[in-house]
Amino acid sequence: MVNFIKPLRARFPGRGNHPADQSKESSLPGASWKEQVLSPDLETNLKQIKAILDKCSDVVYREFVFAQNEQIRLALIYTDGLADKTQVGDQITKALALEVPMAVPGQEISKNRALEFIKQRGLCINEIQQTSKLRDVIQAILSGDSVLLVDGHDIAIVNGTKGWASRAISEPEAEPTVRGARESFVETLRTNTALLRRRINSPNLKIEVFKLGEITNTDVAIAYIEGIVNEKLVAEVKSRLQRIKVDAILESGYIEELIEENPWSPFPTVNHTEKPDRAAAMLLEGRVAILVDGTPFVLTVPNLFVEYLHSPEDYYERFIFTTAVRILRFLSALVSLTLPALYIAVVSFHHELLPTTLLLSIAGQREAVPFPVFVEVLVMELTFETLREAGIRLPRPLGQAVSIVGALVIGEAAVRAGLVAAATVIVVAFTGIASFTFAYSASIAFRLLRFTIMFLSAALGLFGLISGLALIGIHLCSLRSFGVPYLSPVVPMTGIDLKDVVFRAPLWAMFTRPRLIARQNQKRQEQGLKPEPPETRPKG
Amino acid sequence: MLEQGKIDSRQAILLIISLVLPTAILTVPAITVKHAAQDAWISIIVATMAGLLIARLVTDLSLRFPGKTLFEYAEEILGRVPGKVVGFLYIWWFLHANALIMDEYASFLCSAHMPDTPVIVFFILGIAVAACAVRNGLEVLSRFNQLFLPLFLGLLLVVFILATKDMKVTRLLPVFDKGAIAILKGAATPASWLGEIVIFTMIIPFLNKPKEAYRVAALATLFTSFYLLVSILVAIMIFGPNVTGHWIFPTYNAVRVVSIANFLERMESIAVAVWMFGGFAKVGVFYYAAVLGSAQWLGLKDYRPLVAPVGVILVALAALCENIVELLDFLATAWPPYALSVFEVGMPLVLLIVALARGKGGEGT
Structure with a gap:
């Protein structure tokens, strides 16, 4: 793999071998007036x-x-x-x-x-x-x-007479919640900074603006809360932004791809949100937000893997329920990564893992199926992915049609025609649904890796599956986002921060900010905020 | 310095547990029970004492030379040429031990789950995964271990608790039936496994708090012994000493008997799946020690170029072993004197004595 990457690296010089004093000349002709x-x-x-x-x-x-x-x-x-x-x-x-x-x-x-x-x-x-x-x-x-x-x-x-027609603030489309603010960021930078400022009425909320993109001259703002944020992090974010010398910044994704630490990884190490309340919560934990004019998606760094399994709503609902839902989400993540591979391994190699009646039932369904189970699952997965992609790309009025056709084709016709077993459809459908329970940008990484693990599993059964998971585990352990280990606070373990990974501690028990992110100012609130009825409350 | 990473004490403890436990829990119970029958648990306690002494020995030795690994201070203590010879022997031992680990790993998977798969596949994929971790350095290796080992330890404990249904304490009687000699013989194999802590000499320089090295080594040894002890007790209490002694993997069989309400059964597959992570970690640690050691022995600036060649050597060495009977015989008879007396006690002791005699190294903290 390394040997195949090396020539690529030579062709696309990345960080490190970038000529430091690259000319600031615009890529456009006739720029002589710039200094006049x-x-x-x-x-x-x-x-x-x-x-x-x-x-x-x-x-x-x-x-x-x-x-x-x-x-x-x-x-x-x-x-x-x-x-x-x-x-x-x-x-x-x-x-x-x-x-x-x-x-x-x-x-x-x-x-x-x-x-x-x-x-x-x-x-x-x-x-x-x-x-x-x-x-x-x-x-x-x-x-x-x-x-x-x-x-x-x-x-x-x-x-200052800026005032153009812009979209009104609407509900977040990519991150819907049942409870919580209904506002979403919009395409105008000023509106977005205002949405942040409205939530954090503090002089310590600093918003600095840069211009990026040689032709587009896009406004890019970084926001952070002085006193909470790690100063070195701010400096690092600024230096990475200033490194960017491209002609256009059309979406925050451009910036994400240019400031990442692990450009070859399938996992995103820069998080994004379109919810101002979530962005504000990130800032309050000591992160830095990067707002880009022209997009409602605001980047936040550093990014931990667990963020993708959390939802802003987790902090608005009661903590017991939140914890239960989070367990569900973690299991769903595991399912969305491994279930098809596990199914392949069990059906083709490890029959002993299934209870006898279930085994017989699956064998009965598969009797008429002309393909090996791997081909069956692969075809179904690809069909599902196609449907999903079609559902996104189609003009909205047609979306209905796709889902009807999809449900009919996958659910009924394929099984009746004896092309796939009903159990396979259940597995693929459940995997698909499970992948919708957590953040989209992490679920696309899981979608890709699911196929890799399926191959390993088809070749080597459970051993292949576990080897694949181990490789993914090693890769995740090696990732960092702006210096913070991607899998922290689980590994390396910071005990006190486990309060907000799977278990969500009640708000009155969250005394500290994440240790590896808000390095300087750990203390979030006083202890002893637990509400109590007046009789048992300590006097004074 | 070849390795830039630092690991904390908790990671180090887990790493040492991984260094010993994954294969120890497979093969050690049968061998110990064969010698000491129902008194095998006493053997484990004896072996724990020996393990703690070895842990103390290697930690003492390492702490005299802060920031240096075995390969670096061996030369400082003995002089250049004898130091190189010692280093070479240790590289050999790390490779040999790792090949044996791969053999145990592969033959277990083969006999337990995938009888039709050629062992070489397990060697290659296992080494490949471990190589991936080793290339990323000690930090990533220990994080990976920290991610999965707790799963393994937790699951094992749960399974043992579920297995209590089938246990009979009377199967441990009579105590001290075979006498002290048998118990000591039985202790040799677990002691040689616990003595693998000698690899800790390659890790101590990278602890972020080297002062806690004693605590780390002792806790890790105690943890490992605890799991060994429990697995032996469980096996004996379920099957009795005779049956246990004749099985190759008694702990695996103990997990198999768990069946609760016709639903919570076939736990062994989950156990094996989780155990595989431990196997990767164990192979990874030995692999890392061999690679880092070779790089220091050869005076290289970076150990990464050695990862692939060492991996190839490991696969070839592992493939030398013909079958599981031969392997178990070697582990039961040749391994304890070979590993324990030479590499785990002998050489470290010689090094320490010479260091003391020649006044090399600091006082040790």
Whole structure:
């Protein structure tokens, strides 16, 4: 395996042999304007900007004069659709052209003082910045801000007028819960940070923004809670993000794949969520969240394997029930990985494992089946996977049709035609259902590995199955996510953190944060919070 | 340093249990019961004493040379050439022991579950899995072990409790029937298994708290002995000494008899499945010791290139053994004097004495 990977590595140089000082040149031609600054002359500036934004039909240029004073010419530039039109109209154009003369009648404003005056008394916009760099100007225009140029000044005023049509906050589709917040992250970064801030009203919640993607210039934010988070982790996240030099970031998956520690592993080592309450809980345990503009999926690191078997609801329901459900989920994970392989091993090699009546029943069903059990299971598994994929890709109104056909074909026709045994259908269906009980991104890893184990099991029975599991176990033990062992707190064992793996301790008994994640600030809450009736409560 | 990882004391305890128990629980009961009949449990207690002494010996020796493995301080103590000779002998012993472990492992699986599969398949796949763990280093090996060994230990305990239904305490009588000589003879084999703790010398340098090495070694030995003791008691109390002595794998048979309410039965398959993980771990530890030792012996900077060649040698060595009768005979008669007197007690003792005489190494903490 190693020998096959080596040439691949040479062809796709990854971490380590990356040329450190790779040029920062954009992959686009004509980038010479990037270092230029504005000139005092309005016409020159406009000409230059128009040249850069040539054939960008969505950019709007509005030239007008300040306070009906022909001396002071202004130009406003914004992108139609990205900037809020009413805001631009009311608070910039109208305010500067009409309202200022009414507010300060008769006052003559010289050309030199115009910029200062506009900033102090003219604009009704709250969020303004100024810049003299052409690069920033272009960036501002294209990200929805409107830029005001004043004749005679080589400084532009950037007005925060971002306001585009976006999807409303809706229910999380990928992580539904019975109890808990119904809000989901959306595609707009600002809305997402607001959703986080609404849950954590603390000055310690820090949100830092970067721009990534040489062409897309996507806003990427990292959020963490100062005082809880491990400072080294923040530094590591930042350095891994800054390493990214790609032309586009269209989804957080791009970032995930570029900051992972184990790019060859089938298991994800960066978790993602679309639920703000879950993201907030992650932050409160000392993790770092990475929010990417344009996607509702927020990344959280470091990631432990057990997270995939947990649900945000686990902390909202009573802990006894949660523990029971978690046991169910852990067993389901095991089933989704091994059940078909176990079935193959038992039916083809280890008949003694089954009670006699069950064995006879299965043998009876399989009498007419023309294939060996491995082929039978493999075909059924592939059919199931096909149906599942079709169910996702099909236009929604057609989804119904697929499930009907699937149920009929798999459930009835195949068995009646004698192509597969009914027991095989039960095994495959149960495996499929079991794989839906835990997080999707881990279940796809299990789906892949299930086939590998099936092969081993068909060749070597139980020994093959166990060898496969051992190999997966060894692989999982060797994984790390941002320095934290993937299987912790189980191995290496941190006793106190076992409170939240299978067993979920009651909230009043969770005194500490995960030890390997929140290294510096372990203490979550005081002890002795257990609610008690007034008679037995200690006095004072 | 060849190995960057560090393991904690709990992982070390579990690793040493894995180092001894998985095959000990298979073959040791029959051999011990053959010698000492119903007094076999006394043999185990005697062997435990010996095991604790050996544990003390190797820990004492290792702690005089903090951060160094057997291969490094053997040269420091004896000088370059004699040190190399000792190192070479230990590499041989690790390989030989590992080949025997593979033989036990494969012949057990063959006779218990898969009689039609050629043993070489078990050798190759078993070594391949272990190689995967060894390549990833001590840390991953001990984590893997920590993940699965508790399952094995827990399941074994549950099965033993379920088997109490069929036990009769009177089968342990009369006590001390065969006399002290028989008991001591019976103790030789378990002692030679417990003495495999000599591999701990390869692990001590990588403990994150080397000061706890004594505790680790003692606890691990006691744990292992406890399981050996219980499995022997269970086997004798269910089948009596005569039947137990004639079986090859009495513990496996003890698990087989468990049958409760026509539902909780055929536990042996689950037990074997979980036991296989222990087998991988045991092979892995010996494999790791051999590979790390060879790398140090050859003065390499990295032990990973040696993983594959050593694996091939292991498969070839394991394939030398003809059948299970020959294997058990070797384990019962030749193994205790060979392993116990030379590698587990003899050489460490010589090393310690010479170290003391020549004033090598620190005082030991």
